[in-house]
């Protein structure tokens with residue numbers, strides 16, 4: 163048989179979704195077969211695999227008990243506590259059953275919400291699988307969020323139980339969780355009935371609220387070795403709620419279904435990530451983010467792979483730790499983010515060549531624009547192909563990517579390649595509502611129905627789902643990604659930045675991403691953020707905040723000015739003088755969210771002398787002080 167091209171594969175998914183997706187649906191177990199592939203009678207709401215009954219936990223774990231009970235399913239490595247523990251499918255099954263029994267004993271059942279506010283420990287994953295098993299809806303809140311953010315999510319999700327730990331660990335220091343939970347519960351209008359605590363023994367002074375708090379170890383012993391039957395769910399029953407990062411404002415509760423998500427993930431493991439049963443996948447995200455949900459917790463197991471749950475930093479004990487893990491566990495598929503790679507880029511490159519990476523087929527990166535220099539640097543240093551994928555919390559899996567399981571298409575640096583099967587992607591001119599030609603910038607939209615796995619609605623707010631995501635065009639319902647993109651003549655897409663990150667310089671629309679990419683081309687720049695600030699003459703001008711690789715060269719004001727000019731020249735050369743930043747400031751750290759996304763909005767606010775806004779997700783507060791200091795120094 164002649165292999166199918168990606169182009170044909172995609173076309174088939176759009177022109178005949180019923181046959182395409184019923185074929186993909188065979189990758190998972192259906193307790194009751196579906197009667198209809200897609201119900202799109204209430205656009206833009208799509209229901210996939212109507213009438214079918216399935217279960218995510220069953221597909222991830224139970225299904226493998228027959229063929230691979232003694233293969234690893236979950237490999238836990240903590241460089242924070244030194245703990246390492248492997249769970250086979252059989253052992254994982256036993257733990258998840260016990261966790262499910264504990265949740266049931268607290269009155270949790272189908273449709274109830276459970277908030278999981280946890281560090282990266284195995285029990286966090288057990289809790290997620292256990293919820294899926296009994297049909298409860300989990301909502302994992304990233305452990306770095308402060309109590310106010312947690313309280314907001316509690317009030318939106320109204321959980322029956324909140325699962326937490328006494329503490330997490332970061333960079334060798336314990337980070338208490340439980341007292342933040344207590345604070346959140348007192349701030350919330352609708353606090354949970356019970357708080358289930360995994361006590362790691364890291365916080366001796368942990369307060370306990372009698373009657374509400376439950377110790378997991380005690381409850382686990384009480385239920386014993388127990389089997390909890392799988393709750394077979396309707397395909398469109400919700401599996402979880404996940405709040406978006408909130409980079410652009412109030413977080414939205416992305417609601418995911420069950421069957422569509424399972425099929426989308428299973429298919430992505432085959433066509434995009436090329437992972438095979440019996441191998442190991444290492445995703446360096448956190449279970450609090452969508453990448454963690456999809457590619458730490460669910461997808462690898464759906465494919466019969468072992469997943470690696472890593473608690474720790476990429477540079478501790480040294481910058482070789484990830485590659486050591488790859489060697490040790492013969493990882494074949496790895497998934498990380500450009501931000502993490504940029505962190506490694508600042509370290510000694512020797513760490514990248516100390517380990518045997520023969521098992522590693524691909525390194526996938528997503529979450530932020532992947533600039534050409536970073537992509538080239540990591541793929542050359544590792545000798546492993548790098549694949550950029552573009553997606554969102556809302557979609558749950560890639561919108562744009564190479565699909566190497568279908569066809570080995572060449573990659574272009576800076577581009578996440580093509581629209582993925584199921585996603586009818588187009589670039590739109592916001593003012594005319596028309597699709598733009600090749601080489602023209604436009605807002606990346608998805609013509610609905612959204613494929614399986616994407617959000618089915620905003621939790622508890624159907625109207626917000628429609629008004630937020632489907633108001634790109636006046637007379638036609640098209641999903642907006644709120645990102646700008648461009649497609650070249652070969653059909654490759656490039657993401658230029660978020661719609662509100664586009665700068666209007668004297669009538670020219672420039673993506674901050676384009677300018678950042680140009681600046682990253684300078685050999686002594688590790689990282690950069692560009693924002694547009696108000697200018698009386700030109701409307702807006704770009705201003706750059708750059709992190710030099712070697713700051714020791716910037717000895718005095720003259721060296722600063724010379725380097726600034728070099729950076730400006732780099733932009734002139736690649737984009738033209740129109741894109742040249744009005745100023746280039748040098749800092750050692752950029753403000754980012756805990757998920758590694760640049761807080762351009764806050765930088766811009768500071769540069770325009772405004773309040774930087776909601777900073778609850780800010781990773782390191784000194785980064786903003788540096789921006790302030792850099793700006794002040796200039797004014798003096």
Ligand code: ATP
Nearest residue numbers: 406407408409410529530531551552553554555657
């Ligand atoms: P919020 O929607 O609450 O503001 P967020 O958009 O930061 O939060 P996510 O859903 O985690 O939260 O991030 C998705 C966004 O990340 C995309 O819309 C895009 O802007 C960016 N992104 C993700 N992957 C890529 C990529 N490969 N290239 C460029 N940008 C990317």
Ligand code: MG
Nearest residue numbers: 406410554644
């Ligand atoms: Mg978003």
